[in-house]
Amino acid sequence: MLHLLTNIDLAAVDWARAQFALTAIYHWLFVPLTLGLAVVMGIMETLYYRSGESHWLQAAKFWQKLFGVNFAIGVATGIILEFEFGTNWSNYSWFVGDIFGAPLAVEGIVAFFMESTFVAVMFFGWKKVSRGFHLASTWLTGLGATISAWWILVANSWMQYPVGCEFNPDTMRNEMVSFADVALSPFAIDKFCHTVTSAWIVGAIFTVGVSCYYLLKKQHVDFAKRSIKVGGIVGLVASFLALYTGDNSAYMVAKTQPMKLAAMEALYNGSNAEGLTVVALVNPFAQPDYVNEQEPPMRLAVPYALSILATRQPDGFVPGVNDIIRGGYVQHNGETALSLDEKMSRGKRAIANLQEYRKLRSEYSKDLDSKKVIRMNELSTSLKADMPFFGYGFIKEASQIVPSIPICFYAFRIMVGLGTLFVLFFIVVLFFAYRKDILSARWLAVVGVCLIPLAWVASESGWIVAEMGRQPWAIQDMMPTWTGVSNVSVSEVFTTFILFVVIFTTLLIAEINIMLKQIKKGPEA
Numbered sequence: 115m116l117h118l119l120t121n122i123d124l125a126a127v128d129w130a131r132a133q134f135a136l137t138a139i140y141h142w143l144f145v146p147l148t149l150g151l152a153v154v155m156g157i158m159e160t161l162y163y164r165s166g167e168s169h170w171l172q173a174a175k176f177w178q179k180l181f182g183v184n185f186a187i188g189v190a191t192g193i194i195l196e197f198e199f200g201t202n203w204s205n206y207s208w209f210v211g212d213i214f215g216a217p218l219a220v221e222g223i224v225a226f227f228m229e230s231t232f233v234a235v236m237f238f239g240w241k242k243v244s245r246g247f248h249l250a251s252t253w254l255t256g257l258g259a260t261i262s263a264w265w266i267l268v269a270n271s272w273m274q275y276p277v278g279c280e281f282n283p284d285t286m287r288n289e290m291v292s293f294a295d296v297a298l299s300p301f302a303i304d305k306f307c308h309t310v311t312s313a314w315i316v317g318a319i320f321t322v323g324v325s326c327y328y329l330l331k332k333q334h335v336d337f338a339k340r341s342i343k344v345g346g347i348v349g350l351v352a353s354f355l356a357l358y359t360g361d362n363s364a365y366m367v368a369k370t371q372p373m374k375l376a377a378m379e380a381l382y383n384g385s386n387a388e389g390l391t392v393v394a395l396v397n398p399f400a401q402p403d404y405v406n407e408q409e410p411p412m413r414l415a416v417p418y419a420l421s422i423l424a425t426r427q428p429d430g431f432v433p434g435v436n437d438i439i440r441g442g443y444v445q446h447n448g449e450t451a452l453s454l455d456e457k458m459s460r461g462k463r464a465i466a467n468l469q470e471y472r473k474l475r476s477e478y479s480k481d482l483d484s485k486k487v488i489r490m491n492e493l494s495t496s497l498k499a500d501m502p503f504f505g506y507g508f509i510k511e512a513s514q515i516v517p518s519i520p521i522c523f524y525a526f527r528i529m530v531g532l533g534t535l536f537v538l539f540f541i542v543v544l545f546f547a548y549r550k551d552i553l554s555a556r557w558l559a560v561v562g563v564c565l566i567p568l569a570w571v572a573s574e575s576g577w578i579v580a581e582m583g584r585q586p587w588a589i590q591d592m593m594p595t596w597t598g599v600s601n602v603s604v605s606e607v608f609t610t611f612i613l614f615v616v617i618f619t620t621l622l623i624a625e626i627n628i629m630l631k632q633i634k635k636g637p638e639a
Contacts, residue, residue, distance in 0.1 A: 120175060127596045129607040130202040133614060137195045138581075139574060140618040144188030144625075146573050149263060149310060150317015150348075151181040152256025157344055174343055175240075176637035177321065179254070180629060182237060185259075187625045191618065202607065206588055206598030213279050213290045214269050217297065221265035229258025247439045263313075264306050271302035273589050274580075275370045281501045283471045288592075304366050305580075306585045308359035311352045312573055315536055318349025319569035322543060324633055326562030329553060335635050342562075343547050350540040358532065361423065367583075368424035368432070369446040371590065373515060374583030376435045377522040379420060380410045383433035384443070389415030390423060393527075398520045401513075404435045435519075452503075454512055457591075461507030464500035505592045514594075517585040525578040532572035539565060550606050 155177040162170035196218060199207050208212070235251035236245060243251070271280075278295030279288045322345040325338035368375050375381070380396045381388070382404040389400060395412040396402060402410065421430040425446070433443050433451070441453030452460075471493040474486050509515060539561065546552040552559075584590060588598040 120471075121314060123604055124596060125604045126602055126607055127599045129604060129611055130564055130599050130602070131595060133202060133607060133611045134195075134198055134617070135581075136611065136614055137191060137198060139276065140622065141188065141191040141195050141497075142574060142577055143570060143622065144184050144191065145263065146313035146316035146570070147184045147320055148181065148188055148259050149256070149313035150315070150320065151177055151184070152317070153314055153348055154317055154321050154341075154344060155181055155379045156253045156256050157348065157545070158247050158341075159252050161344075163245055166508055169340065172637045172639070173337060173344075174252075175297075176337070176632075178236060179464070179632055180411065182233070183625060183628050183632065185233065187621050188625045189542055190621065194614070201610075202600050202602065203588075203598050204600040205209050208287065208592065209593060209598065210279075210288045212287055213272060213296060216290060216293065217265040217268040217272075221262050221299060224471060225258050225262035225265060229255050229262060245343065246480045252431035260310060263310060263437075267309055268305045269296055271299055272296055273587075274584050275299060275301035275366075276589055276592060281497070283468055284475065286468075286472075301366050301370060304359060304363045308356060308363045309576075310446045310578060311355040312533075314489045315349055315356060315533075316569045316573055318345045318352060318540070319536065321345030322349065322540075323562045323564075323566035323569075324364055327418055327633065328561035328636070330563070335553070337637050339547065339552065342543060342552065346540050346544040346547060349536065350544060353533065357537075364423050365426070372433050372445075372578075373435065373438050374517065374522070375424060376433065376438060377519045377583055378412075378526045378579060380519050380523045381420075381432065381434040382407055382409060382436055384432045384437045386421065386431045387418050387429045388420040388424075388432040389417045391415045391417030394523070396520055396523050400520070402515070402519055404516070438549045439515075446607060454506070454509075454515065457506040458509055460500045460503040461505060461509070463507075464497055464504045465507040467497045467500070470542070471497065502591055503590070505587060505594050505597075508594050508597055509586075517583050522579055522583045525575040525582070529572050529575040532568055532575075536569070536572070537564070572615060 140482060155174050158170055158177060159174040161167075162174055198213075232251040232254040235248065236255050239251060268422050276288075278290060278292035278297050280291050281287070282289050296302075322342050325341040325345065326337035364375070367378075376384070379391050380394055381391075382402075391410075392414045393412070394410040394414070394565065395610055396410045418428040422428055424430065424432045431443060437443050438451070439454045440454065443451050443452045445451050471490055474490050474493070477486065530613045543552070543562065546555050546558060586594045586596075588595045
């Protein structure tokens, strides 16, 4: 891997990142609706199974049709996303393929096989299997999709919090030493819970929004009222769960990725009893001068809230960007944080020791020498100690480890702000659905329709925070993005980028058209 880095064009790195981001953003347009509608349609079919009332069967079949359209397009984009690890990120795949490939393999063999099997029974088995077996197939389809998300998020979480592995200098690869540590990482558990519950919110907003459209058109009114009740309950429960899991996720970020938290808060210089920023005048078009600015102008914060969020103590110390660069503060584990200079020094030492080890190993295979064996053992021991900082050996200056503060800051506030709006909306819509005549609240139906695209804005914003906040790392502290890319030309990546834009946009337009036709057609009698 090391000898390839001198041949990599940084423009190719930027286009490879852009292509992967494009694919991930398009893919995530479909995934949350799949996970969210799986719960909605499962609940509706359960109500039909328990009551035998035909209107619940009608509702279940309608939402299953929309689920099926979305599911098919999501599979197509997801497959392409996994292939890009081999085409554009071959150095990354070589370096950590033994670890990263395991959860993706489990996802493909177990979870995808499970959901693709039962989805056929769900769509085509209404009159061919018993009601109980069909209900089980519906829930197992949703469970398979959720398990699929679990293994993908395990892989993503390992990139942000690498555990359960050791670097083998003989193979030049990180190798898994504990599958349980990788699969059950606390970072992965929190990320999965928060991601899935936020996906349920998307499904609930979609369900309520489409039902509000029927109320505005005065069509399928009884169907719409029932769907609003189910969607509203799912959405409200999911919103509170997302609030709880989001708090846990933020705490994990504070422990393992303090620079991400500092960027999310535009926190340049940390302190004890730090407040959580509500609004601040951060320039959205340029990286702020965090070295000389004390804090962004016009900052309004909730006292003590950030310290409670990050340390679980109202007077806890939260490091800012400059503190992380300088080091010297006490971390969550009680150890003193190293400065960036020390991390870079240890990273460069790890690279030099690895190069010497590889050279001696090559010579040793031809010339049996006990002195070389002793030296190789010394290098291996030193390399193991410095490996957590291996990636810092490729860092040239401090600005490289600071993610885009404006993107992280505003994306986080968009996500939280819309999430708060959704909670209020679900409370109001359930109040009208159960206590008032929802047909009299035309304004509420208009709001419900308008919130549909905002659900995706909030969901995508969350992923932007998660992925942009960990830059420049492909693997936290171990591999910067520019060391993981394949040795490909700019023209090759640019051409496929344009091709993917055309293909994905065409698929998205096709899905929206099919969904709109199904919605306009309405539920079957």
